[in-house]
Amino acid sequence: MEHGLRLITTDATPALELARTLEALLVVASQPLPVEELAAAAEADPSQVEEALEILGQRFSEGKSGIVLEHVAGGYAFRASAAASAACARLFEKPAEKGLSQAALETLAIIAYLGPVSRPEIARIRGVNVDGVVAGLVERGLIAEGGRDNEFGAVRYRTTPLFERIFGLESLAALPRVDDLGSDVAEIRGRLEAVAEKRPA
């Protein structure tokens, strides 16, 4: 009899139980948590965790709550709702992303797409010395050292999970292909030649 009762009370709400556990984990975490990490901490199946995250995603969404669940940087994390952005801005700074210059964005782009990549390689593409810009990005926590060129040589840089979080990327694979964005070598070359032809001999 007692056993039966216990079965009823626990079996009636395992999904709810799990959702609450995930809420608790997400509210104390300092980084986005991947499904596997949530599953290990909650001692649940990843598939159950995904179902529970679905429920939480509906409850913690824009327009329904001040707390919003987002899938970002390879995991799940809470953020403040966009509706509360003015109040948040009055209380909190956004130091990592404030005043990112064009130079910083280009350098970040090169590291995000080509990384890990060394400073000389970035300088070669941008055509200017990038030491200062790279140091600034390291200080902001948007990039970090990630190994060295071959076994010898220059330090190589990669973007951090904070970068993915700030730019709202589920992972680096979510970056659009730049070949699709722009024109290719042939087109640029064609234009160079067109200019050259117009030039008086």
Added chain:
Amino acid sequence: MEHGLRLITTDATPALELARTLEALLVVASQPLPVEELAAAAEADPSQVEEALEILGQRFSEGKSGIVLEHVAGGYAFRASAAASAACARLFEKPAEKGLSQAALETLAIIAYLGPVSRPEIARIRGVNVDGVVAGLVERGLIAEGGRDNEFGAVRYRTTPLFERIFGLESLAALPRVDDLGSDVAEIRGRLEAVAEKRPA
């Protein structure tokens, strides 16, 4: 007419709106937030904020949610529910450290073989300031305060049962013998102090 409508829609939910804003502020904060700070950020009266916190406190409470609103010394903050404490502990669990630093090992050895001893005595034998190392060993539970030095009144330290467990000792009597250094504690201590005096300052 339009004005009337707007009044209805906004007036119907100011408390709800405010509660959501507070949720957002609390989920972003890395420190407990006092009522006045919440009120300033949300541009609301402190009394309204207190009412809204009341509502939030009911919603985010043990047994109802994995997120729990807590009133602590510095203000209000979210924490994980007690029901999820085991899962949280698993999330924050760090892999066991493989070994101790040389400084920690020397300090532990002195306390284990000669103890209880005071920080000035350890410092004299090791020839360096040991305040940081001792504090670290206390924090890790490997040593604890064990009375005071009669002469100077300095706190003396001894090893703990956790220390004995980690080093696989049934008691301190099971420490490996160091007959080469001296036949009893007084002799060993004398030898160590004599060597310490010869060290260059």
Added chain:
Amino acid sequence: MPVAVRELELDLDAFEGPFDLLLSLVLREELPLSEVDLAEIVVAFVERLAERGELDLDACGEFLILISALLELKARQMFPEEDAELAELEPEEAAEELARRLAEYRRAKEAAGFLRDRLEERRDLHFRLGPAPLAPQPERKLAPQAPEKLAAALRALAVEPPAPSVAHMALRFPPVSQFLDRWRALLRRRSRFDFDQEVDGLSRVEVAVAFLALLELRKQNEIAIAQAAPFAPIRISRADAERSLSWNTVSA
């Protein structure tokens, strides 16, 4: 009023002020040209021209002369070796290479544009940086330890310090230049070598001087020095190898 090229106000990453001042700083070598984005200067000038609404040929002429001089100077400074590389190419190939580099930079610019848009979209979103206020404090755990370590630590404390040595007073220091020559000769034959192997059998002082010579070569940007971990072998390589890059594969 004509456009005064030299008074053109610039607001660059590396410099803020009139063009004239930039020129004199560069010529006095007080501002490295490698830090200056010349394209920004061109943009600033074109904007100034556009504001006026009519073509000022004198200003354009003066600007072209100045900016092309700066461009040439910068190219020579930045790619001394590559200049030679490009000069060896047929005009066709050089154009191809130039187009390739321009395309690569253009991709970087486009990707930066995407990031800028993303930043704009997420400008209003806040999340917590750092730990939660009431997050659990993790306990530091320690793996089982061998009790012999304690005895060893105690014995180490009982070791008498060595008597002060005066041996170094009689040492003779070989000149650094001797090792500079030696390393340069070695690097002409081999692109990389292992420091420890090359100094095997030398005295400690000679090894130290040999190492000083390495630091000097590193300062001159002639070599790269690498060491996988403290006390691991020190590897020296010529500072010229270049990795190939691809915009198509993204590493996670």
